[in-house]
Amino acid sequence: MKRSFLKKKLLLIALLGMGLNSCNNYPPTDLTQNSIIPKPVSVEATGRTFELSEDAIIFVQEGSEELWQLGEYLVGIINPATGFNISQKSFSGAPFGHNIFLTLVDTISPNCAGDEAYELTIDEKWIQISACHPSGIARGIQTLRQLLPARIESGHKQEGPWLLATGTVEDFPMYSYRGAMLDVARHFFSVDDVKRFIDYLALYKMNILHLHLTDDQGWRVEIKSWPNLTLEGASSGVNGGKGGFYTQEEYREIVQYAQERYITIVPEIDLPGHTNAALASYPELNCDGKASAAYHGTKVGFSSLCTKKEVVFDFIDDVVRELAEMTPGPYFHIGGDESRSTSLEDYIPFVNRVQNIVLSHGKRVIGWDEISDAHLLGNAVVQYWSNDKNALKGVAQGAKVIMSPASRAYLDMKYNSSTTLGLNWAGYIEVDYGYDWDLASLVPGINKAQILGVEAPLWTETVTNFKEIEYMTIPRMLGYAEIGWTKPSQRSWDDYKVRLGKQSDRFDVMGINYYSSALVPWNVGSEKAEEMSDGKK
Ligand code: TNX
Numbered sequence: 001m002k003r004s005f006l007k008k009k010l011l012l013i014a015l016l017g018m019g020l021n022s023c024n025n026y027p028p029t030d031l032t033q034n035s036i037i038p039k040p041v042s043v044e045a046t047g048r049t050f051e052l053s054e055d056a057i058i059f060v061q062e063g064s065e066e067l068w069q070l071g072e073y074l075v076g077i078i079n080p081a082t083g084f085n086i087s088q089k090s091f092s093g094a095p096f097g098h099n100i101f102l103t104l105v106d107t108i109s110p111n112c113a114g115d116e117a118y119e120l121t122i123d124e125k126w127i128q129i130s131a132c133h134p135s136g137i138a139r140g141i142q143t144l145r146q147l148l149p150a151r152i153e154s155g156h157k158q159e160g161p162w163l164l165a166t167g168t169v170e171d172f173p174m175y176s177y178r179g180a181m182l183d184v185a186r187h188f189f190s191v192d193d194v195k196r197f198i199d200y201l202a203l204y205k206m207n208i209l210h211l212h213l214t215d216d217q218g219w220r221v222e223i224k225s226w227p228n229l230t231l232e233g234a235s236s237g238v239n240g241g242k243g244g245f246y247t248q249e250e251y252r253e254i255v256q257y258a259q260e261r262y263i264t265i266v267p268e269i270d271l272p273g274h275t276n277a278a279l280a281s282y283p284e285l286n287c288d289g290k291a292s293a294a295y296h297g298t299k300v301g302f303s304s305l306c307t308k309k310e311v312v313f314d315f316i317d318d319v320v321r322e323l324a325e326m327t328p329g330p331y332f333h334i335g336g337d338e339s340r341s342t343s344l345e346d347y348i349p350f351v352n353r354v355q356n357i358v359l360s361h362g363k364r365v366i367g368w369d370e371i372s373d374a375h376l377l378g379n380a381v382v383q384y385w386s387n388d389k390n391a392l393k394g395v396a397q398g399a400k401v402i403m404s405p406a407s408r409a410y411l412d413m414k415y416n417s418s419t420t421l422g423l424n425w426a427g428y429i430e431v432d433y434g435y436d437w438d439l440a441s442l443v444p445g446i447n448k449a450q451i452l453g454v455e456a457p458l459w460t461e462t463v464t465n466f467k468e469i470e471y472m473t474i475p476r477m478l479g480y481a482e483i484g485w486t487k488p489s490q491r492s493w494d495d496y497k498v499r500l501g502k503q504s505d506r507f508d509v510m511g512i513n514y515y516s517s518a519l520v521p522w523n524v525g526s527e528k529a530e531e532m533s534d535g536k537k
Contacts, residue, residue: 035498039485057097098125105131274303284309304342332364355378369386370390380399408429430519478500
């Protein structure tokens with residue numbers, strides 16, 4: 001009884017939804033009415049409708065293992081909610097039938113700008129994603145995913161039809177580094193949490209996940225040559241948090257999961273400060289040779305490795321070597337921030353030496369903006385978070401900059417004075433304030449040519465579980481994704497907030513605990529979406 005009532009209610013809601021939609025875009029015929037985030041370079045509508053049906057096949061251009069895997073990924077997006085049993089096949093040649101085609105080409109329109117450029121064509125009969133590199137196909141798949149109805153995100157079968165407006169999207173990013181950081185040291189988060197976070201990044205075409213793996217409160221990755229780091233140093237967390245760490249196998253699993261979504265993991269070992277967990281695990285890393293006590297507070301700047309001891313550099317060499325071996329991406333983050341217990345006299349030679357260690361293991365150095373005090377080597381990257389002078393010092397040495405201004409891009413800053421989670425030392429960051437700025441005009445003297453991209457860090461002193469991660473991250477993270485991808489001349493808050501508002505159906509189907517800012521015109525159809533979610537909220 002109850003079930004059939006629910007079914008009828010759902011049908012009514014669905015019909016109502018369609019009725020409402022028919023006033024604007026149902027069935028969808030106008031591709032320019034999309035709500036894609038980040039906003040693509042160009043979208044042209046051809047005024048018709050494509051229907052994805054169960055006899056569709058995903059044709060993957062033959063000869064590329066990477067493309068084959070992307071086909072599998074797309075199957076994983078389509079099958080659960082449609083209830084179809086679509087599979088993938090190799091092919092070469094022109095598109096035909098009611099199928100989806102993933103194709104590598106020598107050039108696309110307007111050009112193969114960077115590895116992530118793609119072209120998505122939705123014809124009445126077929127869909128094709130073309131790119132010069134598999135990473136472009138990966139980004140194009142996310143556009144296709146966003147163009148499908150929000151209920152595609154449901155893990156279980158939904159009613160069709162699965163309609164898309166026809167037309168062409170041509171797209172490529174403005175910056176090559178677009179990421180978020182997750183602090184797993186203050187509070188530890190499971191492999192599954194990290195994977196889910198990666199899924200959110202992928203949906204909005206972010207390509208970097210920086211993992212802040214160590215801090216005063218905990219050491220979160222297994223280093224086989226220094227086992228106490230995790231035997232001892234992983235058991236603490238803020239406010240007596242239970243701690244935890246990733247085994248090497250788990251770290252590799254995260255790396256691979258990210259790689260399948262064309263996301264690069266940037267591991268950070270914060271040095272020489274923010275090291276109490278290491279100092280508690282190995283007495284010899286301290287200048288006085290005594291192990292420090294585990295730390296559960298939230299102060300910063302009180303710890304330092306003993307920069308005068310050789311064993312400290314042996315330790316760092318082992319840690320960098322083991323982590324670099326498990327990290328296919330080009331970057332290694334050495335922290336370097338808030339080293340208030342290390343004199344500048346000691347700090348500079350220390351950072352110089354650590355850079356050499358990282359280079360010797362084949363990685364490119366990233367450090368927080370304080371590392372510009374040192375002599376930057378190779379193609380070091382400075383992550384700007386608060387000090388203009390430091391960032392400029394880095395640029396003067398030829399370093400590239402990642403923009404993570406605390407006052408605009410810190411995901412742990414409160415939205416406003418009534419946000420219960422988070423901090424406010426850098427101010428409040430409402431959704432509009434987090435969105436409405438441009439990387440290349442923030443710090444006078446730092447322009448586009450010197451900027452690698454954008455990263456939004458989530459520090460987790462106050463964030464204890466995944467629902468809280470979601471609340472602080474969504475929706476602001478979508479704004480940073482767009483800041484990194486879309487030209488400033490093509491974006492504005494007024495246009496963005498409408499597209500953002502249309503994401504709420506998707507958030508609801510995904511069961512995301514997002515902050516529903518009053519500044520955003522959230523979609524009215526969300527009741528329908530909530531009915532379909534797993535009730536995870
Ligand atoms: C500053 S940003 C820090 C972190 C804190 C964060 C809290 C940076 C490089 N250091 O240690 O967690 O503020 O917002």
